[in-house]
Amino acid sequence: MSVIELNDVHRSYGHGHEVLSGVSFAVDEGEVVGLLGVNGAGKTTLINIIMGMLRPQAGTVRVLGCDPRDDPVALKRRIGFVSEDQVLPPALSVDAVLDLHRELFPTWDAALEGRLRQRFRFEDRAKVGTLSKGQTRQLALLCAVAHRPELLVLDEPGGSLDPAMRRGFLETSIQLLAESGTTILFSSHYMSDVERIAGRAVLINDRRVLLDDDLEALREEHVLVVVPRAEADVSRLEADPRCLKARIHVNTVHAVFTGRAEEVEGRLKREHGVARATCRHVPLEELFVELVGEDS
DSSP states (O other): OEEEEEEEEEEEETTTEEEEEEEEEEEETTOEEEEEOOTTSSHHHHHHHHTTSSOOSEEEEEETTBOTTTSHHHHHTTEEEEETTOOOOTTSBHHHHHHHHHHHOTTOOHHHHHHHHHHHTOOTTOBGGGSOHHHHHHHHHHHHHTTOOSEEEEESTTTTSOHHHHHHHHHHHHHHHHTTTOEEEEEESOHHHHHHHOSEEEEEETTEEEEEEEHHHHHHSEEEEEEEGGGOOHHHHHHSTTEEEEEEETTEEEEEEESOHHHHHHHHHHHHOOOSOEEEOOOHHHHHHHHHOOOO
């Protein structure tokens, strides 16, 4: 069963500024999917649509089989959510925040709450406003997962944390929910986060889905092509159905092709007349940079 289904979703702001243009993908039960894109690519807008906080101007959205705007309270009881700019009431104590969430979620797991409180070592009477940024994020995570949600949505949850705390935050999310088969969608512009915990990546670029594949296929079925600038035409390369992106980089042309290195090298010779091409598989972070990079 698809836990999230997006079909041809469009969303604009202000004077026709289009943020999402025909975005379609699905997330199946039990998947851990990383939503990638540079800052401003539309990841947060997309997550707000999934959470029912925004309505798409065109297209359809189904979350756990429902339109997220039809019965938002009932749906949110089945979802855990943490965002980078999430604000917990600063005047409340840790205990009071958890008391509030116990009332909101009928499926609250007191044993899981206890495990997390022991791990994070909160001072129960401490006011939220006195917690560090990392502690506040940990408290938000506890509130999001202790009711064992069917879907966990994380919107850049570690964006302002140091690398060690960000890693711990994400790994805690996965470790605690994998046992119950929770589906996880998390946005990030850190490819290392996606490689560490996700099984699949969806890359949003230029308002639409540029890439959607499992990580193993991304590593094995995509290559970076580097060609002397005099030997390649960017527009012709981009017209090739196997080319995802081509750009000028100093005195060379960089292009990302689907396929194995030897296959792509042969294709460039046969169909583009390129004799001096370097074709190689690259780490996912380098692949991501090539796909969202601009001409230089």
